[in-house]
Amino acid sequence: MILGVNIGLCFVLAIVQTTLFPYLGITETFYDLPALFVLYLGLFRSARESLPVVVFLGFIVDSLSGGPFGVYLSIYCWLFLSVRGSTRFLHIGFNALLPFILAVGVLLQNGMELLILTVVVPDVGFPAIPLRSILLRMAWAFLTGPLVHLAFRYLHRKSDQWRFQLFSEKIV
């Protein structure tokens, strides 16, 4: 059940990123929504549950992008691993820390994007992502990221409850 919810979320996020954001003209200034979901998975969900979802999300976004295949897959996987690693020493239960973690996560994602496209796939050329755009994305992540995380958490909590209810009914 939780896998179904996660797959559905992957589709919704990819569609929002490729239809609603360009329509509103905020692709350059707003953060990558799927990346925020990866940060959420890394911070709050188990690796066993999250890793297939991260790979699937990377595959979907790579398929919709015209760039070299694997760029988003790599970025999301390394982002997930970095956040997962940071949970060893970060107190993620402390809510006031979350906006800062998300802003740094968005910075990390943009940094990886620049690194991959400049060093690993130089044929594509240095992407023109101005510093202003990166700062705006971080600011948006700082301000709205925790709310989006709340929505993710709510969906997962509901899904866990349904699963628990189904499981209890079967036992009874």
Place this chain on the structure above:
Amino acid sequence: MILVVGVILLFVVNVILLSVAGRSRLSVSGPDRFAVSMVAPFQEVVTHSLRFVRDIWRSYFALVSVAKENARLERRLREAEAFNHQCLEVEKSNARLRHLLNFKPAHPQQVLPAEVIGIDPAAWSKTIIINKGRADGLEKGFPVVVPEGIVGQVISVASRYAKVLMIIDPNSAVDAMLQRNRARGIVKGADGGGCLFDYALRKHEIREGDTVISSGLDGVFPKGLRLGRVTGVVKHDAGIFQTVAVTPFVDFEKIEEVLVVVTPPASGADAEP
């Protein structure tokens, strides 16, 4: 220790795979097409819903400036009718002259209208997804245009959807020339949503405001389609080329419908004897 070695190994494998993927950037695999086919129907629904809401807003709530807009459009229509009359005269004399010189007639282009249903999630890559695919007769390499000019070319085709590489993508190149003096060059995508008119020789006099059109010599785009307007010229002290900045006629931010040319020219010189 094992973890560190594992991470390094993973990193090396990742770099190698990405380098290989980077070389074959535009070749698309089966799973990729499958993913596009899965997501594109939902993109289509969302795009249609967004346009529906926008159209309601435009049709019923934003009528304040319609009278003013109507007067302006009527004036432009009169101007266009006058210009159209001149064009008809030129076309007739052109046909007579071609007949005199025994030139073959240019092939009429067959076009297929399509809707833009998705835009590239990456800010550094400029592609769009349209709602026509192999089932509609589309193939890789077909040119995509709008009345304002060239949009790009089809780079991958699924059964009912296709991905189009726009001319503002750094990976795109169109053989082009200036309409005024026929100076040739290659229009390439540049940063910031513009283009560059590359390989234009220094000896050619290029002015700001010149119109750049397709030359037809790349065998992809029909000859004479508008690409953009020259907005900057830099003649370097050394070198045989000059740097020419071009602003495309097409507004890629607001593009909603496109036309796919389904009978692309075999060669740009098809109209010559």
